[in-house]
Amino acid sequence: MEEKHYEKTRDRRSDAGFFRCAAIVIPYLNPAELAAISCTSKSLYQISKTITSRRTSDASRGSENLPIPFLNPISDDSQPYSYFFYTPTQTLRLRPDFRQAWGSNDQSRLCRKEGRPDPFLLRVEGASGCECASCNGDCCPCLEADEFLLTRECGPSCKCGLGCGNRVTQGGVTVRLKMVKDEKKGWGLYAAEFIPRGQFVCEYAGELLSTKEATRRQQTYDKLASITPALLVVKEHLPSGNKCMRINIDATRIGNIARFVNHSCDGGNLDTVIVRSSGALLPRICFFASRDIQENEELTFSYGDIRLRPNGQPCFCGTATCAGILPSENT
Numbered sequence: 001m002e003e004k005h006y007e008k009t010r011d012r013r014s015d016a017g018f019f020r021c022a023a024i025v026i027p028y029l030n031p032a033e034l035a036a037i038s039c040t041s042k043s044l045y046q047i048s049k050t051i052t053s054r055r056t057s058d059a060s061r062g063s064e065n066l067p068i069p070f071l072n073p074i075s076d077d078s079q080p081y082s083y084f085f086y087t088p089t090q091t092l093r094l095r096p097d098f099r100q101a102w103g104s105n106d107q108s109r110l111c112r113k114e115g116r117p118d119p120f121l122l123r124v125e126g127a128s129g130c131e132c133a134s135c136n137g138d139c140c141p142c143l144e145a146d147e148f149l150l151t152r153e154c155g156p157s158c159k160c161g162l163g164c165g166n167r168v169t170q171g172g173v174t175v176r177l178k179m180v181k182d183e184k185k186g187w188g189l190y191a192a193e194f195i196p197r198g199q200f201v202c203e204y205a206g207e208l209l210s211t212k213e214a215t216r217r218q219q220t221y222d223k224l225a226s227i228t229p230a231l232l233v234v235k236e237h238l239p240s241g242n243k244c245m246r247i248n249i250d251a252t253r254i255g256n257i258a259r260f261v262n263h264s265c266d267g268g269n270l271d272t273v274i275v276r277s278s279g280a281l282l283p284r285i286c287f288f289a290s291r292d293i294q295e296n297e298e299l300t301f302s303y304g305d306i307r308l309r310p311n312g313q314p315c316f317c318g319t320a321t322c323a324g325i326l327p328s329e330n331t
Ligand SMILES: C[S@@+](CC[C@H](N)C(=O)[O-])C[C@H]1O[C@@H](n2cnc3c(N)ncnc32)[C@H](O)[C@@H]1O
Pocket: 082, 184, 185, 186, 187, 188, 228, 229, 230, 231, 259, 260, 261, 262, 263, 264, 313, 314, 315, 316, 317, 326
């Protein structure tokens, strides 16, 4: 009798140990792996269900100021969320075996505790910045438009801190957003509240690539129908029209919510802005509202000129000026 009681206690302890480990490991699984383990026992089914529900409730894994949920109104579609790795800022190339937890119990608490990652990937040693106590248009040299008329913010070489009013794009998303699935376009980013014209919406975050690597990846994506690519190429021009700098950001595998912004042939409601900061080597690409955007409106921008690559996929933007073909980058 005593021996049996001892065995039961031991079994319960090893079960508890197993589920403690499972709760740590399972958030690292992708949807196919999650589905596979959820068929093996009732308890793992329950854990997988909870993880799926947490993933659906916040694409940003607690990395942004506000949760960004997935909503799938398509009745015969069983995909409650889109799987990718999240980075709120630009990042360097990922190792192929990289994994990231998503849906764990304490994810948002941990993200808040660790704080937001530095928005500047590379700094310019010895660069000058402002010395203002509080930056405003009259005195802060960072606010003076430079010769290329780009958006300039204070940065790592400035005396002011993150609370400075000239760092609007550095604190992450501050407007309510959501992801909604469309039968033809897939997931799209939507306003979950009114967004006034000129408001910063989000950065386009992802892997920063060399042009050679961007070209290689674009060719791979063109061949693979199973991948929905999110490779953005921005060319910065001199006023003379000559190309002077090219930024390649691939958010296909790791990115932020900007990777869900769909194309619109009329230019959409977002402006793509190149933001430079004092002391930061690289500019960042940010989306601002180009006009007032109503709650529940889809956020879109133009992917480019279809004349550059007329053999793209069909476009379903639904605007009066729709060209019928989705522009894509000819890298
Ligand atoms: C950067 S992703 C945007 C997010 C994507 N809808 C998803 O579900 O992940 C670009 C892809 O979205 C789809 N897409 C974007 N805009 C579209 C449009 N206007 N019409 C049709 N498909 C579109 C295309 O499959 C395109 O390759």
